[in-house]
Amino acid sequence: MYKLLLCWRYLRTRYIALASIISVMLGVATMIVVNSVMTGFTREMQGRIHGILSDVVFESHSMEGFHDPERHMQQIRKVAGEYIAGMTPTVVVPAMLVLDVNGQYVTRQISFIGIDEATHDQVSDFSRYLQHPSNRDDLSFELREDGYDQLDHQAGENAIPRERMDVAGWVYRRLKARYQAEREALMAPPAGMPVIAPGEGPPGDSAAPRDTAADNVAAKGPAAEPGTSAGDDEVVGPSTGANPFAAADVEAGKVFDPATEQHTGVVLGFALAAYRLRDGSDRFLALPGDDVKITVPSSGTPPKAVSGEFTIVDFYESKMSEYDANFVFVPIRKLQQMRGMIDPSTGIGNVTSIQIKLHDDANGTKVRDLLRSAFAPQIYSVQTWRDKQGPLLAAAQLETNILNVLLFMIIAVAGFGILATFFMIVVEKTRDIGILKSLGAPSRGILGIFLAYGLSLGIVGSGVGLVLGLVFVAYINDIADALAWFTGQEVFDPTVYYFQEIPTIVEPFTVTWIVVGAMLIAVLASVLPACRAAMLHPVEALRYE
Amino acid sequence: MSNARAFVQSESRVHHGSGPHAAMASSQSANDQTARSVQLAAVALHKRYRKGQVEIPVLRGVDFEVRGGEFVSIIGQSGSGKSTLLHLLGTLDAPDRGEVRFHGERIDDLSSAGRDQLRNQKFGMIFQFYHLLPELSALENVLAPLLIEQSTWGYLLNRRRFVQRAKQLLEMVGLSHRLNHRPRELSGGEMQRAAIARALIAKPEVLLADEPTGNLDTATGEEILRILRTLNDQQNLTIVMVTHDRAIAAQADRTVRLAEGKVAAVD
Numbered sequence: 001m002y003k004l005l006l007c008w009r010y011l012r013t014r015y016i017a018l019a020s021i022i023s024v025m026l027g028v029a030t031m032i033v034v035n036s037v038m039t040g041f042t043r044e045m046q047g048r049i050h051g052i053l054s055d056v057v058f059e060s061h062s063m064e065g066f067h068d069p070e071r072h073m074q075q076i077r078k079v080a081g082e083y084i085a086g087m088t089p090t091v092v093v094p095a096m097l098v099l100d101v102n103g104q105y106v107t108r109q110i111s112f113i114g115i116d117e118a119t120h121d122q123v124s125d126f127s128r129y130l131q132h133p134s135n136r137d138d139l140s141f142e143l144r145e146d147g148y149d150q151l152d153h154q155a156g157e158n159a160i161p162r163e164r165m166d167v168a169g170w171v172y173r174r175l176k177a178r179y180q181a182e183r184e185a186l187m188a189p190p191a192g193m194p195v196i197a198p199g200e201g202p203p204g205d206s207a208a209p210r211d212t213a214a215d216n217v218a219a220k221g222p223a224a225e226p227g228t229s230a231g232d233d234e235v236v237g238p239s240t241g242a243n244p245f246a247a248a249d250v251e252a253g254k255v256f257d258p259a260t261e262q263h264t265g266v267v268l269g270f271a272l273a274a275y276r277l278r279d280g281s282d283r284f285l286a287l288p289g290d291d292v293k294i295t296v297p298s299s300g301t302p303p304k305a306v307s308g309e310f311t312i313v314d315f316y317e318s319k320m321s322e323y324d325a326n327f328v329f330v331p332i333r334k335l336q337q338m339r340g341m342i343d344p345s346t347g348i349g350n351v352t353s354i355q356i357k358l359h360d361d362a363n364g365t366k367v368r369d370l371l372r373s374a375f376a377p378q379i380y381s382v383q384t385w386r387d388k389q390g391p392l393l394a395a396a397q398l399e400t401n402i403l404n405v406l407l408f409m410i411i412a413v414a415g416f417g418i419l420a421t422f423f424m425i426v427v428e429k430t431r432d433i434g435i436l437k438s439l440g441a442p443s444r445g446i447l448g449i450f451l452a453y454g455l456s457l458g459i460v461g462s463g464v465g466l467v468l469g470l471v472f473v474a475y476i477n478d479i480a481d482a483l484a485w486f487t488g489q490e491v492f493d494p495t496v497y498y499f500q501e502i503p504t505i506v507e508p509f510t511v512t513w514i515v516v517g518a519m520l521i522a523v524l525a526s527v528l529p530a531c532r533a534a535m536l537h538p539v540e541a542l543r544y545e
Numbered sequence: 546m547s548n549a550r551a552f553v554q555s556e557s558r559v560h561h562g563s564g565p566h567a568a569m570a571s572s573q574s575a576n577d578q579t580a581r582s583v584q585l586a587a588v589a590l591h592k593r594y595r596k597g598q599v600e601i602p603v604l605r606g607v608d609f610e611v612r613g614g615e616f617v618s619i620i621g622q623s624g625s626g627k628s629t630l631l632h633l634l635g636t637l638d639a640p641d642r643g644e645v646r647f648h649g650e651r652i653d654d655l656s657s658a659g660r661d662q663l664r665n666q667k668f669g670m671i672f673q674f675y676h677l678l679p680e681l682s683a684l685e686n687v688l689a690p691l692l693i694e695q696s697t698w699g700y701l702l703n704r705r706r707f708v709q710r711a712k713q714l715l716e717m718v719g720l721s722h723r724l725n726h727r728p729r730e731l732s733g734g735e736m737q738r739a740a741i742a743r744a745l746i747a748k749p750e751v752l753l754a755d756e757p758t759g760n761l762d763t764a765t766g767e768e769i770l771r772i773l774r775t776l777n778d779q780q781n782l783t784i785v786m787v788t789h790d791r792a793i794a795a796q797a798d799r800t801v802r803l804a805e806g807k808v809a810a811v812d
Contacts (some may be wrong), residue, residue, distance in 0.1 A: 001692045001695060001696070001697040001700045002689060002693050002702075004693035004697065005681070005692065006678070006680065006681075007686070009680035010680065013680055084619070126758060223547075311650045333574065392775070431676065432678055432679070432680075435677075435678060436678075436689075436693070437637070437661075437664075437744075438635070438637055438664060438670050438672075438676070439664065439665060439670075439689055439690050439693055440661045440663075440664040440665025440666070440690065440693055441661065441665075441693045442657070442658060442661045443657065445693065537638075537640075538637045539632050539637050539638045542672065542676065
C-alpha cells in the first residue's frame with residue numbers, strides 16, 4: 001500500500017521525471033506514425049503491383065516465346081488446375097515509342113504488351129485503371145467518340161480536373177485531321193500523296209537521323225511511312241480473317257483518312273503521355289485520338305526492327321510510376337503479326353508468357369513450385385507477383401525495418417535519460433529510503449516503489465505517445481497541408497508520388513508492440529536505480545543529509 | 546502539561562473502548578508482567594566503521610540492559626558511539642561481535658525479514674531530525690508503519706480503524722489541527738510530535754529515541770520530554786533515549802554513560 005501511495009506522490013511531485021519521459025513519448029509517437037505511413041505505402045504499392053501483375057506469371061526465357069499457348073494452358077490446368085481461377089496469354093517485348101508533339105518527336109522506351117482482351121481482365125485489375133468509363137466495363141481497342149474522365153476516378157474529390165480530356169476521342173481526332181489537312185494545303189500546295197504521319201516534313205527529317213540513325217526505320221523516314229503502314233496491313237490482312245479491328249484493315253494502296261479511320265488501338269501508360277506539374281495538374285503530350293509510332297524487334301534471328309502506326313484509344317493509370325511510364329497495351333494478335341510470331345500453316349501465334357490468376361485462398365508459392373517442377377526450367381520461368389517485384393517490396397520492407405531500429409534506438413536513448421533521472425531521484429530520496437527501512441519496510445518494498453515508478457512513467461509516456469501518434473496519423477494530410485502552407489515547401493509532392501494523399505494504415509499489432517517495448521524500456525531503466533535504492537544501508541541512508 | 550493531560554484523557558477513552566483497544570490493554574498488562582525482567586540487552590557489542598583505509602572502533606564491548614517499563618537515557622560525547630548503540634539495539638545495523646537480545650532471544654542475527662518485522666511492530670523510533678516523509682501529510686506519516694505492515698487489501702479493510710487510531714495519537718501529541726499538513730509546513734516541535742505518534746501507532750514495546758530534543762529549543766524540547774515521560778508513566782512504555790545533554794538525561798529513570806566505546810558509569 002505504501003508503495004502505491006509513495007509512487008503516486010512521487011509522480012505528482014517530481015515533474016522533472018515526467019520531462020525525462022517526453023523522449024519516450026516522442027519516440028513512441030514517431031514510431032507509430034512512421035510505421036503507419038510505411039505500411040500504408042507498402043500496402044498501396046502491393047495493391048497496385050498485384051492489380052497489374054497476375055498472381056503467377058508463367059513465361060519463357062526467350063523473346064521468341066513458346067508455341068501454342070492453349071496447349072500450355074491445358075498442361076498448367078492439369079498440374080495445378082484446382083487453384084487456378086483464370087489464365088491469359090500475353091506477349092511482352094521491349095519497344096520504342098515515338099510521339100509527335102507539335103512537330104517534335106519524343107521517343108520513349110516502353111514495354112509493349114500484347115493482351116487478349118477477352119481473358120485479360122480475368123487475371124488482373126487492368127481495366128480498372130483505364131480512363132474511359134465504358135472501357136473500364138468492357139475494354140475495346142476502338143477509339144471512343146468522347147466521354148473520357150476529366151476527373152481522376154481513383155483520386156476522389158481532391159483530384160484536379162484534366163480539362164484537356166474533354167475533347168479526347170474521335171472529336172479530337174477529327175479536329176486534328178482537319179487542322180492537319182488545312183496545314184498541308186497551305187504548306188505544300190502540290191500535294192501528291194496524303195501524308196498519314198501527323199508530323200510535318202522538315203522537322204521530321206531533321207529528327208530522323210538523330211533518333212534512329214543506324215536503324216532501318218530511319219532509312220524509311222516519314223516519307224516512306226505510308227508504305228510501311230500499308231505493308232504492315234498487308235501482313236495483317238490475309239492472316240486475320242475475323243480481325244475485329246476493322247480500321248486497321250486498310251487495304252493496300254487505299255488512302256488512310258485520319259478523320260474517319262484509326263490504326264490499331266493502343267492503351268498508353270499515363271505517364272508516357274502526360275507529366276505532372278508542381279500544382280498537381282497534368283500536362284498532356286498526347287491524347288486519345290493521337291497516332292503514335294511503335295518499333296518492336298521482330299521474332300527470329302537476328303531480330304529486326306519493325307515499326308507500326310497505332311492510335312491511342314485510352315490511358316492506363318495504375319499510379320505506379322514504374323508501370324505508367326513503361327506499359328503500352330495492344331491486342332495480342334496485332335503484336336504477334338507485327339513480330340512474325342504466327343505460324344503461317346496453323347495460324348497459332350507464339351506467346352511469351354501466360355498470366356495465371358489463382359483462387360483467393362490459394363497459395364501462390366505452392367502453385368509456383370508445382371509449375372516449376374512440371375516445366376523445364378531451362379525454357380520456362382515461373383514466378384509469383386511477389387517474386388517479380390521482390391526487390392521493390394524487399395526494399396520497402398528493409399526501409400521500414402531500418403527506420404524501426406533507428407527509432408527504437410531513440411527510445412533506448414530515452415531509457416538512459418530515465419536511468420540518469422532515476423539515479424538522481426534515488427540520491428534525493430536516500431533519507432526517505434532510510435526512514436522507510438527504519439519503519440520496517442523490506443528491501444523488496446523499496447525496490448517495488450521505484451519499479452512501479454518507472455512503470456508508471458513508461459505507461460504515461462507511451463500512453464501519451466500513443467494518443468499523439470494516432471492523432472497525428474489521423475490528421476496527417478491536414479498536418480502536411482498546414483506545414484506546406486507554413487513553410488511554403490510542399491511536404492508531400494504529388495508529382496513524385498501518384499497519390500493525392502498520404503496513405504496510412506495503423507496496425508494494432510505493431511502499435512501494441514511499440515507501446516509494450518517502450519514500457520519495458522522504462523522499467524528496465526528503473527531496475528538499476530531501484531536496486532541501488534533497495535541495497536542502501538538504513539543507517540547510512542538516515543545519516544545522509 | 547496540556548499535551549500530557551490530553552494524552553491521559555485519550556488513553557482513558559481507549560481503556561473504556563472495545564475491539565482493538567482491548568488488545569492494547571492486554572499488551573499493557575503484558576508489559577506489567579515483564580516490568581522487572583530484562584527486555585532489551587546488549588552483550589559485549591563491538592562495532593567498527595571503516596573510513597577509507599582506516600578502521601575506527603566505535604563500540605568496544607558494550608554491555609547494557611533495559612528492563613521492561615524502564616526509561617533509560619544514554620549519554621556521551623559526540624562520537625562516543627551512543628547513536629551506533631541505539632541503531633544496533635533497533636536492528637538497523639548489525640554488530641561485528643557481541644549480541645543484541647530481546648526478551649532473552651538473540652535478534653541481531655535474524656533474517657532481514659525478521660528484523661524488518663521487529664522494527665515495524667516491536668520498536669518505535671524517533672530521531673533528531675524527525676525523519677518524516679516529505680511527500681506525505683502528518684496523518685499519512687503516522688499511518689506509515691501500518692501501511693508497511695498491512696497488505697493493500699488488509700489496510701483498506703481496516704482503514705477507518707487505523708485512521709481513527711492515528712487521529713487519536715495525533716490528538717494526544719497535540720497535533721489534531723495539523724492532520725493534513727505536509728512536514729515542511731510544520732515547526733520542529735510539531736514534526737517531532739508527529740514522529741512520536743508515528744512511533745507509537747504500531748503499539749511497540751520499546752521506544753528508541755535518538756537525540757529527540759537535539760534540534761529543538763529548550764522549551765519545545767521540554768514539551769517532547771514531558772510526552773515521553775508521560776508515555777513511560779502512564780503506559781509503562783520502555784524508552785531508551787540517547788542524548789548529549791545532562792539536564793535532559795536526568796529526566797530518565799536511569800542514565801548510562803558511554804565513553805570511548807564502553808559503558809563508563811551507571812548513575
